[in-house]
Structure formats: C-alpha cells, structure tokens
Amino acid sequence: MRLRANEYPKESARVIREEPHVRESVTGATLNFDAKRRAAYAEVDSEQWRHFAEAVKNHVLMNLEHYLEQAEAALERSGVRVHWAEDAEAAQRIVAALVREKGVKRAVKAKTMLSEELDINPLLESLGVKVLETDLGEYIIQLLEQPPSHIVGPAIHLNLEQIRRLFHERFGTPLDAAPDALAAAARKLLRQGFLEADLGISGANFVVAETGTLVLIENEGNIRLSTSTPRLHVALVGIEKLLPRFSDLSVFLSLTARAATGQRLGTYVSLIQGPRRPDETDGPEEVHVVFVDNGRSSVLADDEAWETLRCVRCAACLNACPVYRQTGGHAYGYVYSGPIGAVLSPGLVGLENTKPLPYASSLCGACFQACPVRIPIPKLLLTWRHRAVEEGLTPRFERTALKGYALAMTQPWAYRLASKALRLLPKKALDNTVVPVLKAWVEGRAGLQPSPRSFRELWEEGID
Amino acid sequence: MKVALFVTCLVDQFYAEAGVAAVRLLRSLGCTVAFPPAQTCCGQPAYNAGYWSEARQMAEHTLGVFEDADYVVLPSGSCTTMLRAFYPELYRDNPKMFARVSSLSSRSYELAEFIVRVLGITRLGQGLAGQRIAYHHGCHALRELGIKDEPIALLRGAGAEIVDWPAATECCGFGGLFSVKLPEVSLGMADRKLSTLPEIDVLTSADGGCLLHLSGRIQKRGLPLPVKPLAAVLWEATQNRKEDPHAA
Ligand code: SF4
Numbered sequence: 001m002r003l004r005a006n007e008y009p010k011e012s013a014r015v016i017r018e019e020p021h022v023r024e025s026v027t028g029a030t031l032n033f034d035a036k037r038r039a040a041y042a043e044v045d046s047e048q049w050r051h052f053a054e055a056v057k058n059h060v061l062m063n064l065e066h067y068l069e070q071a072e073a074a075l076e077r078s079g080v081r082v083h084w085a086e087d088a089e090a091a092q093r094i095v096a097a098l099v100r101e102k103g104v105k106r107a108v109k110a111k112t113m114l115s116e117e118l119d120i121n122p123l124l125e126s127l128g129v130k131v132l133e134t135d136l137g138e139y140i141i142q143l144l145e146q147p148p149s150h151i152v153g154p155a156i157h158l159n160l161e162q163i164r165r166l167f168h169e170r171f172g173t174p175l176d177a178a179p180d181a182l183a184a185a186a187r188k189l190l191r192q193g194f195l196e197a198d199l200g201i202s203g204a205n206f207v208v209a210e211t212g213t214l215v216l217i218e219n220e221g222n223i224r225l226s227t228s229t230p231r232l233h234v235a236l237v238g239i240e241k242l243l244p245r246f247s248d249l250s251v252f253l254s255l256t257a258r259a260a261t262g263q264r265l266g267t268y269v270s271l272i273q274g275p276r277r278p279d280e281t282d283g284p285e286e287v288h289v290v291f292v293d294n295g296r297s298s299v300l301a302d303d304e305a306w307e308t309l310r311c312v313r314c315a316a317c318l319n320a321c322p323v324y325r326q327t328g329g330h331a332y333g334y335v336y337s338g339p340i341g342a343v344l345s346p347g348l349v350g351l352e353n354t355k356p357l358p359y360a361s362s363l364c365g366a367c368f369q370a371c372p373v374r375i376p377i378p379k380l381l382l383t384w385r386h387r388a389v390e391e392g393l394t395p396r397f398e399r400t401a402l403k404g405y406a407l408a409m410t411q412p413w414a415y416r417l418a419s420k421a422l423r424l425l426p427k428k429a430l431d432n433t434v435v436p437v438l439k440a441w442v443e444g445r446a447g448l449q450p451s452p453r454s455f456r457e458l459w460e461e462g463i464d
Numbered sequence: 465m466k467v468a469l470f471v472t473c474l475v476d477q478f479y480a481e482a483g484v485a486a487v488r489l490l491r492s493l494g495c496t497v498a499f500p501p502a503q504t505c506c507g508q509p510a511y512n513a514g515y516w517s518e519a520r521q522m523a524e525h526t527l528g529v530f531e532d533a534d535y536v537v538l539p540s541g542s543c544t545t546m547l548r549a550f551y552p553e554l555y556r557d558n559p560k561m562f563a564r565v566s567s568l569s570s571r572s573y574e575l576a577e578f579i580v581r582v583l584g585i586t587r588l589g590q591g592l593a594g595q596r597i598a599y600h601h602g603c604h605a606l607r608e609l610g611i612k613d614e615p616i617a618l619l620r621g622a623g624a625e626i627v628d629w630p631a632a633t634e635c636c637g638f639g640g641l642f643s644v645k646l647p648e649v650s651l652g653m654a655d656r657k658l659s660t661l662p663e664i665d666v667l668t669s670a671d672g673g674c675l676l677h678l679s680g681r682i683q684k685r686g687l688p689l690p691v692k693p694l695a696a697v698l699w700e701a702t703q704n705r706k707e708d709p710h711a712a
Contacts, residue, residue: 009645012649013649016648016652322653322656323649358514359642359645360646362635362637362638363603364603364607364639365603379553382511385512386514386516389513402513402515402518405510406507406510406515406522408504410522412503440645440647441644443647444680444681444684445677445680445684449478450477450478451480452480454480455483456471456499459487463484463488
C-alpha cells in the first residue's frame, strides 16, 4: 500500500509546476466525464434515484452482519468458496495460499481498486506469478510502474503523446499511431495473456446477498474474460459492497454507470453465479470470494465517517472536483484520490497519516451534488478538520492565530482597533513576503488593498 | 420594512463601497436600514478550519448582535450560508442554542435573495442596459442555499446581458484559508475559471472573498477584466429608474 498521503501540499504543487500536461489531461477528461454524467442524470429522476440508493446502502450498512451471513450462505450454495480477511495481510495470506495450492504461474487482473489497497500485485510477483493488468488504462500504468490516478480511468493523467511514445518503445507501433491502433496492439498482447493465465483476479461492484451474485460492470470486456477464461477466479470484495435484493440492481446498475461515465448501462455487466457447472463448457473451475475488512468495520463504527462506506467507486466526485482537476490523483498519496479519497483515507489509515487530505478542498460542494449515494463529502471534510483540531494535529501558530482571531472578533473594540491598524499599516506591509500567509497570497495575486475607509466609518459619517 | 445590515468583516474592510451601495439600494426600495455597531465576523474562517469552539464564540456574539432583528441582510452569499446552514450545524447537540440560531437562520438573507424573495422585486431600473455581465456563483450560496436565479433575475431585469459562461458555477479556488494553504491549486482554479470567460464589461459576484481572490489574480496577470461586487452593480441598476416604465 502506497502511503505518502501526508505530502499532499508539496506533491500537488510539484505536479502543477513540473508536469503541466497532467492538469491538461485530467481537466479535459474529467470535464468530459462530468458533462456526460450530468446529461445522464438529467434523463431520469436522478434525485429520487440518489435518495433510493442512499437508503438501500444505509440499510445494508446498518444490518451488515446479517447481509454478510446471507451472502456467504448464498455464495456457498452456488459453489463459491468464501474467505474472510480482517486486514491486508490476511487477504494476502489467503491469495498466497491459493496460488501455492493451485500451482498458479500466470494471473490476469480485472481492474480492482481493492487489490491496490491490499498490494496484491507485489505479492503475486514475489510468489513468482506473472501478473498482467487487462484494463487498458491499468495495463498502461502497469508498464510505467505507476499507481492509478483515478478510480475509473487509472491512466487519465497521461496524454496521447505519452502513450504513443510508450507503445513505440515497447511494441514498436509508429509514433503517430491512431488510438485505435494502440488499443489493437494492446489487445493482441492481452488476448495471449488471457489464454495463458491460470488465475483471474477481480473486484466486484456489488454482491447481492439474497442470491449470492457477484456483479461486475465494465466497458472493455476484459473483466468478463478475466473471470471466465482462467481455471481459477478470485474476487476481492470490500465488506461494504453488498446489496440486499436482486431487484436493487435495477437502479444500482444504471445509476452507477450514469454516475461513472454517463452511460445508461455499462457495455458489459457480468452476473456471476458460481463456477462452471458440469454441463457447462465455459467458466472457471473454482470461484473464491475474499471479503475484506481492512479498516472498514472501524469506519462503520464511526458516528460520522460511516457514510463513506456507501461509496460505489464511480469517481463522479473526482470528475466534478475542480481541485482534483488541477493535480490528478497521485498527489493524494493513497489508493483513493479526489474528494472521496480525502474523506475515506483518514478513516481507513488514520487521520495522523493523512493530515493534509481534509484540507485538499475549497469546500465547493460539487462532489456531493454528483455523488449517486449522496455521501456528504463537504461535511465530512469539515468533520476531519475539526477532529484534527481536537486531536492537536494542527500547527501551533494556527491554533494561536485562531484563538486570537476569535478573541478579537468577539470584542467590538478590538475589531475596531484591528480595522484602524489595517489602514495605518504602510501599503507595503500587506505585500509582505515574510509572513507565510501573506506570502502565499501575494505570490500569485496582487496585494490586499483595504478600502480607504471602512464601511463602519462611512456609516458613522452618514450615508445619503 | 426594517432590516439589520450584517455588512460582514470582508466587505467592511475591503469593499466598503459595496456596503454603502447595499444601504442605498435597500433604502431606495423602501427599507429602513440599521447597522448594529457591535457586529464583527460571522466566524466562517474558524468553522472551515475546524476550530469549532472558536466559531461558536463568534456565532454567539453574532447571535447577540442580531437576535432582535426582523430581517438580517448580508451582501455576501458565503456569510449568509454560515448563518443559515452552519450555525445550526455547530449546535446540533445543543437544542436550546439550536433553536436560537435556527430562528436567526430563518430571518437571514443574502442581498439579492432578500430583494427578490422577501421584497418581491425583480425590476430595479434599467441602469445596466446593454452591459455584458458575467456572474460568478459563489459555491456556498449556490449549493448550500440554492440561490441561483435571484441575482440573475435582478441583473437581467435591469437590462444586462448575462453572458453564457459554462464555468459560472465552478469554484474559483478561493475557499478561505484554502487560498493560502494550497496557493498553487487555488490559483490554477482561478486561471481555469478566468480562461473560459467570454468578452464582458464586468465580472460580478455576491461573494467578496471570491472577488478579492479573482481580482487579485486578474491584477497580477494584468488582465483587462473589470470586477465589481454585486451590491454595487445592483445599485447602479437603479440609477435611471425614471426612464423605465416597468420600474417597481
Ligand atoms: S463518493 Fe460518491 S461520487 Fe465519489 S466515488 Fe464514491 S459513490 Fe462515486
């Protein structure tokens, strides 16, 4: 698990200064996704859908134990083996045991954020397994040895030129190859990978508790191949991913696709109901589901942060976020980036390890409007900031400044005095580049210019 | 109608003329305007930074200043949101205070919202005839309070052309302390927003903080973009009322 989440301010500034193409690529792609999302929401009564989805997810979370038991029983009835992993190490142990027991040599992976969270790729490699990411974006960043920078579009921070160059170096495609030609080159390679793999690793968008159905949404077909071609399929599933009834899918499938990419439905929707039956010719011999906690039950026990567990990882909040647009996802320093990352990561790995993330927002609220399950992200950002203050995690000078500020603002005479002082200061004083706060202001903006007389003075003289 | 003006510390210090314009405007629409002199800051900077006990001190001070007012009018969308949405949030575990701040919330209005919703006026005059105006929607007023059509109605009603600006509802990158905690990100947001502007005569907004940030950026980059607070523009709107046969 990559964890540099405590460096957000430095890392975001670095990306902006040194990699201007990231901003360009990310802004273009997210604006496009966001416009599509809006259009797709506008076609339906999206407010009502969002309320419904929120209510269903809340119900699941309030009765999680019940639905996990129901899901386990239903999965096992269809011949799926269910495992439980309390944390990343436990999940790794389960995967490692399967790899050894089944003699796995090659694995194909269908895009899963949870496997990033659990560090599955390094584990497989350490066991001598050849790992191939089969989502085109994931494949590209695997070649570059980078983590994903977006939940849905992992290579969103790269531009076409970079990908052309990469493919030219690796596969000898021409430097001016059309995007289709690049995809075709990748497809050829990936196809071979599917045929040779003995293990397919996936996540799951949902698991229906009632029927034990694994649900996967995608556009490239790679998930379907990864979960049906190899003899062994392992699905890593966060314990919050359950839906109670099969009929809930009617809204969740469409709402998730609309939120993520503005589609009415994903191009491929796989509903997996166990391994290959004796009378069937396709499908894996064994299907294993690993239910992973890894911090989720402690988030669930948190009075406020529990709401983050409704997340369906559609990335609509990233696409709507003007802050994310500036830097892309790597600056956030943890698997989950953007608005949801800023409120989820502190819950999963501790506020002290992610201190600056709740401040990586102007609190504009665009994320909440976009979120299909109505996670109150702005409110949660404030909650984490408040906790940082309560736990003494904020800088001492800030604590002192805020105390002084509150004192001055509750004494009208002190406020007046400060107002006078602001006008008596030499003009240069506000263009100060020694005081950090002023420096940060004036480096990119003209100096602050107070009105020659305050409103209060003008009022006291009389306004005609 | 009697209104108490909460001018807000930012307008008091940096946009005093917008405060004056708000007073003239409200008076011209038949309101009696009071300015309770003990008012200071609503406490939003402390609230947003997570310093809620400090924010509560300021909320209690503000409550004391405005508790008896029939209407509190603010020339600031963000500070209105502090009173309306965040004061109740600060007291959700304190029923007595919650009731008091909720009562204040229900009487607090952003200036344009007050004119349209409470006074029922959308025609101020024709003082903006022919002007091409870009309206920046402050995020709090827009997304927390749903104030979107009111300022536009007033500007249009005064003859202005509101330019088609898809980024009008996108955050400008101010965000209070955000603007100095993450200056590069904040400036990048401002630049992106400004880069999408069509040709205009004036850029306006109900939010002084956003304007301070945007105009600071505009000046620094030497862009030819005039910026004016909404209150000042609305006062201008009333300036040739006699010529307007539909005037309120
Ligand atoms: S927080 Fe909401 S919008 Fe963001 S990824 Fe999760 S479900 Fe999607």
